[in-house]
Amino acid sequence: MTPAQYETYRAALHLDESTGMQFLYYLRSLLDGTLGYSFKKDAVVSSLIWERLGYTLQITLPAVALSTLAGLAWGLRCGYRSGVPVDMASTVALIILNAVPTFLIGLLLMIFFCFQHRWFPYTGLSSPEATAGSAWLADRMRHLVLPVLTLTLASLPSRYLLMRNTAKKIAEEKYVLYARQRGLPDRTIRFSCLLKNIAPQFVTMTGMSVGSCIGGSLVVENLFSIKGMGKLLTEAVNTLDYPLMQGILFVTALIMALSIVVTDVICVLIDPKVRWGEYIEK
Amino acid sequence: MIPLAAGVILLAGFLLMASAPELLTSYGVKEMFRAWEPASREHLLGTNALGYDIFTELVYGTRETLFVGTVSSVLTLLLGTAIGTLAAYPGVLGRFFNGVMNVFVLLPRLVTLIVLASFLGTSDWNLIMLIGTFSWVGTARNVRAKVIHINEQPFIECCVIQGYSRGHIILHHILPNLYDVLISRFLLGVNSCIMMESTLSFLGLGDLYHPTWGTMINFAYKRGAFIRQAYNYLLVPGVCIMLLSLSFYFISIFFEMRTEAIQES
Numbered sequence: 001m002t003p004a005q006y007e008t009y010r011a012a013l014h015l016d017e018s019t020g021m022q023f024l025y026y027l028r029s030l031l032d033g034t035l036g037y038s039f040k041k042d043a044v045v046s047s048l049i050w051e052r053l054g055y056t057l058q059i060t061l062p063a064v065a066l067s068t069l070a071g072l073a074w075g076l077r078c079g080y081r082s083g084v085p086v087d088m089a090s091t092v093a094l095i096i097l098n099a100v101p102t103f104l105i106g107l108l109l110m111i112f113f114c115f116q117h118r119w120f121p122y123t124g125l126s127s128p129e130a131t132a133g134s135a136w137l138a139d140r141m142r143h144l145v146l147p148v149l150t151l152t153l154a155s156l157p158s159r160y161l162l163m164r165n166t167a168k169k170i171a172e173e174k175y176v177l178y179a180r181q182r183g184l185p186d187r188t189i190r191f192s193c194l195l196k197n198i199a200p201q202f203v204t205m206t207g208m209s210v211g212s213c214i215g216g217s218l219v220v221e222n223l224f225s226i227k228g229m230g231k232l233l234t235e236a237v238n239t240l241d242y243p244l245m246q247g248i249l250f251v252t253a254l255i256m257a258l259s260i261v262v263t264d265v266i267c268v269l270i271d272p273k274v275r276w277g278e279y280i281e282k
Numbered sequence: 283m284i285p286l287a288a289g290v291i292l293l294a295g296f297l298l299m300a301s302a303p304e305l306l307t308s309y310g311v312k313e314m315f316r317a318w319e320p321a322s323r324e325h326l327l328g329t330n331a332l333g334y335d336i337f338t339e340l341v342y343g344t345r346e347t348l349f350v351g352t353v354s355s356v357l358t359l360l361l362g363t364a365i366g367t368l369a370a371y372p373g374v375l376g377r378f379f380n381g382v383m384n385v386f387v388l389l390p391r392l393v394t395l396i397v398l399a400s401f402l403g404t405s406d407w408n409l410i411m412l413i414g415t416f417s418w419v420g421t422a423r424n425v426r427a428k429v430i431h432i433n434e435q436p437f438i439e440c441c442v443i444q445g446y447s448r449g450h451i452i453l454h455h456i457l458p459n460l461y462d463v464l465i466s467r468f469l470l471g472v473n474s475c476i477m478m479e480s481t482l483s484f485l486g487l488g489d490l491y492h493p494t495w496g497t498m499i500n501f502a503y504k505r506g507a508f509i510r511q512a513y514n515y516l517l518v519p520g521v522c523i524m525l526l527s528l529s530f531y532f533i534s535i536f537f538e539m540r541t542e543a544i545q546e547s
Contacts, residue, residue, distance in 0.1 A: 095528075098531075099524045100520070100524045101477055101520060101524070103480075103499065104499075104520030104524065107503075107517065111508075111516075115508065215392035216392075218392055218393065219484070219485065222485060233397075237396060237400040237486075237487070245396075245401075246397070248397070249393055252390045252393045253388060253390055253393075255390075256388055256389075256390050
């Protein structure tokens with residue numbers, strides 16, 4: 001790098017100005033939606049992230065949906081009838097799964113499904129030969145199976161344990177006993193008594209799990225060489241591309257904040273106590 | 283009692299590995315053999331790309347893994363207790379620290395840690411500091427809830443009436459009553475800190491001079507353990523992480539059961 005180039009980049013990154021001014025430049029880049037300029041990749045940060053965000057969401061959103069729904073259904077079942085062998089076995093199994101790091105789950109699945117049996121591809125999100133139409137879709141699905149499964153298995157235990165413990169507490173309430181006395185079938189009790197009462201916790205949990213799944217997808221993308229936002233972050237870290245790193249941090253924090261705001265709004269909407277409480281105050 | 287026994291036995295095994303690695307393996311960390319030897323009697327887990335004995339690496343990595351995990355968990359505990367207690371204060375001070383807590387809840391922990399680790403460099407102390415400063419939110423929330431609960435008890439009212447200062451009440455009457463929260467948060471904190479550290483190390487942000495189990499898996503993954511089918515090189519460090527965090531989890535279950543039993547009696 002020549003001294004002239006050095007000076008150009010120094011001026012372009014505003015390194016000679018005070019920290020306060022640099023922060024103002026950062027704020028300006030947030031306001032005009034560019035999130036800064038990546039000199040390493042020679043592109044605007046927001047467009048770089050926008051290109052990759054879709055791939056990350058293709059892994060994250062199915063994993064969030066699958067892990068929360070499975071956690072809800074199975075947790076309700078086991079929490080309602082806690083102490084029976086099925087509950088004990090699945091709780092112990094998921095406690096053990098909870099201690100397994102995400103990358104180990106990924107590695108195990110990869111070794112079993114890709115290297116021992118060659119059932120699924122182990123890298124990327126599409127193969128070069130499948131280009132358009134239903135062949136492309138099927139190919140994409142096949143590529144998505146293992147990453148989504150890894151992320152789902154990694155986030156399932158905490159969802160299950162939370163749902164099970166909440167459901168177990170509520171199952172001890174008098175109204176559940178009364179419902180049982182009336183001879184209502186278990187299904188009705190589970191879905192009309194328990195589900196309604198753990199709904200706020202469930203919604204909050206779903207919102208929080210968006211954040212943790214995006215964190216987990218960083219690992220999964222690196223493991224399966226998927227060109228998503230996590231891979232972009234690793235590239236940025238390896239090339240010391242600071243504007244890009246800041247941009248990715250900002251976008252993920254924004255996604256998390258948004259999902260938490262949305263869940264708070266949903267919680268207010270579905271909980272009559274909160275809704276009526278506000279009316280009474282007014 | 284079964285979880286406690288299982289946890290203590292597992293943990294004792296790992297502590298032995300950490301404190302006296304020479305007892306378990308006769309090789310040095312940098313002793314070279316032929317590369318990619320399969321598992322055998324001489325090399326329990328085989329040798330790696332550079333010809334180091336994998337079992338030896340594993341045993342010597344225990345100390346680093348445990349060190350990073352426990353120290354950052356202690357840091358988490360200190361920060362969490364301080365901020366949680368302050369956030370339970372009425373008035374502006376409490377509201378301020380509550381706000382700080384709410385901001386930290388929103389941060390995506392892994393992404394923040396990756397970005398900051400690459401900003402600050404990846405020595406093991408840097409990692410400990412970073413993991414510690416971004417993991418205290420859960421502890422602070424629990425501590426805050428408990429402190430608010432204790433504040434309503436008659437004996438605190440007694441102290442106030444007798445004219446003890448706030449500092450005295452917090453240090454001598456509130457903190458000692460937090461011990462059950464603190465024990466369980468510490469044990470679970472070691473867990474999450476070890477997980478965090480191994481994930482960062484797996485992504486290549488670990489301290490290369492003090493390799494932990496996560497760093498080992500990163501090396502294995504990068505240097506082609508897949509193609510060589512050296513699966514034990516990839517999996518055994520991960521299984522060790524799992525067993526270590528299970529041991530802490532089991533011990534914390536014991537304390538939880540004990541607290542429940544005390545509350546019921």
